[in-house]
Amino acid sequence: MKATSFDIAYRAGVSQSTVSRALRNSPLVNEETRLKVQAIAKELNYKVDKNARNLRSQQSNTIALLLFEDPTSDDSQINPFFMSMLGSITRACALEGYDLLVSFQEMANDWHAEYDDTNKADGIILLGYGDYLAYKEKLVHLNEQGTHFIRWGAEVKDMQVSTIGCDNYTGGYQLTQHLLEQGRKQCAFVGTSSHHAPEFRDRYRGYCQSLEQAGIEVDANLQIDALYTEEAGYIATKDLLTRGVKFDALFGACDLISIGAMRALQEHGLAIPKDVAVVGFDDIPMANFTNPALTTAKQDTLLAGQLLVANLIKIINGDAPSTFLIPAKIIERQSSM
Amino acid sequence: MKATSFDIAYRAGVSQSTVSRALRNSPLVNEETRLKVQAIAKELNYKVDKNARNLRSQQSNTIALLLFEDPTSDDSQINPFFMSMLGSITRACALEGYDLLVSFQEMANDWHAEYDDTNKADGIILLGYGDYLAYKEKLVHLNEQGTHFIRWGAEVKDMQVSTIGCDNYTGGYQLTQHLLEQGRKQCAFVGTSSHHAPEFRDRYRGYCQSLEQAGIEVDANLQIDALYTEEAGYIATKDLLTRGVKFDALFGACDLISIGAMRALQEHGLAIPKDVAVVGFDDIPMANFTNPALTTAKQDTLLAGQLLVANLIKIINGDAPSTFLIPAKIIERQSSM
């Protein structure tokens, strides 16, 4: 049978409340008593019952991480970038003394009331892509309910929402600059530019800015939609090629897209980077192992995780929402040089 | 303020216990009453407080996943294979109605008393590599404490422990068979063969079995230690090459090792698969994107996750521990053909 604080109290000859205090190192209990209690607790292999503690103190010391995947993938791989985020968030939580509840969700579901409301978690981290409009609606709900949450991604306009995100705009700008510096003139952009994927849109805006600044007109024919996956990148690039569009550089809106694009290019007999220089975005582990290795904009997932967790805890403790942009760092590899 | 079952009881004109029953669809409450209660609950946006429920019912409907990483990596990438496992476990938990608490641990820590004991989780899933001896010791502790747990990996001898694992032996055998069928004669094995890494050892045993069966003597010079990482595979292979060992095939004990090995081979001016055929193990996402794409033994992570979760739940419900081996499936790609 599991020992309770009463068992300890009995053996120590003190009241149960004293046990509770002693175990929490309260200054209200005498050092001697405290040591005795703690010794007995250890002996009995006692562990505080988290449910009881949480119920009483009305907080769980737990953070819920909701990971949204794009709807097409049921059993397929999760984007490695989010996996990396998950890793750093896990670590950050551990450091801050919080437990982490992980849950994969689809946007359509009623996730917005499942954690904070039930006292299972003190706050929620939102991570992932998804239908942006539906998403925004749910964020409003969360705000109305007074749920503590923070999200990763591009800023949400017209709303007071804590957001940690990458500086996609500058990242997109710098990547394009890099391509131009390599002497490339016609740079394709594979990835949607619409507001449904705000991160991609911002990268696209950076791309446009760079081109315009260099006096190059943005050519709509050089942009083609693609969402998140290797397959999407492959198909879109294939499409571009069969349409006979000419380009000597290709900017994939995320690494997976770029990897798919490289596959399409190589199948088409094009050499990378000789015929087409390719860049991606994210710096997923794979990027370093493609052939040639992929130039990309690294998002600092370690920092991102730390900021997400630290700021969420601030929010839990009553601070106002705040927003941070993390700079992206260009990692130059062979695919563009 | 958050609504409690008392609030609902008051509005519905029934007792709080009736509310509790109604919300749990107990047959002890009249249909009409039940619908009324449920309607009010919905209206008030009521959610059961998990802490109270768990405290009372002495179970948490939560599973804890402990992920062990090899000690060298602090902020580096987690092995993609485990990430894939994590994904499938998450999904399996969701399907079974369990929440998932994720925690990264180091073997050295006191993880063996942190979850089940505190009623935070009903059971624990152990995942990852690590110092096997220390690990085994902790497993004994867990067993003594009556903790409900299950693990992924090679079987642990002399112990009653539920284990789900891949059939590493047969996988290793088949991969080697595959290499032999390609006409390769001298096959290097990069990966430790010691009992510290039981998965690797089993793969090595399969490798030996295949060679012997083909009448080829196992050459100790062709085996070199390497643990888990790309870097380790790179260094080990480099070592092999500088020692002037001749081989026309290379079996990496896991994909990351093989990827590192391929890097070393290519730097050394060797063509894959022409000069050296390479195979790996795991089928991590990267394996499909290396150049050339890596032939490997796919571990069915989806099935693995389901089995881990399903069997853990059985154990939680009082069933005896049981063990399953999942077959590996050879995925033939260009690196060996």
Place this chain on the structure above:
DNA sequence: TTCCCTTTAGTAACGGCTTACGTTACTATT
């Protein structure tokens, strides 16, 4: 009508902990 069985609710006892408040025994103050 009487007795018994069902159906449907209500009452109240927990689950194990935190913490506000009350109590006791001393020491310090005037």
Place this chain on the structure above:
DNA sequence: AATAGTAACGTAAGCCGTTACTAAAGGGAA
């Protein structure tokens, strides 16, 4: 000596559900 202050505990009231036990009402059989 009377009073105040303090350190160190004890008492008990919750936190919010679940569920064993009890009760009331209605129906059918004898």
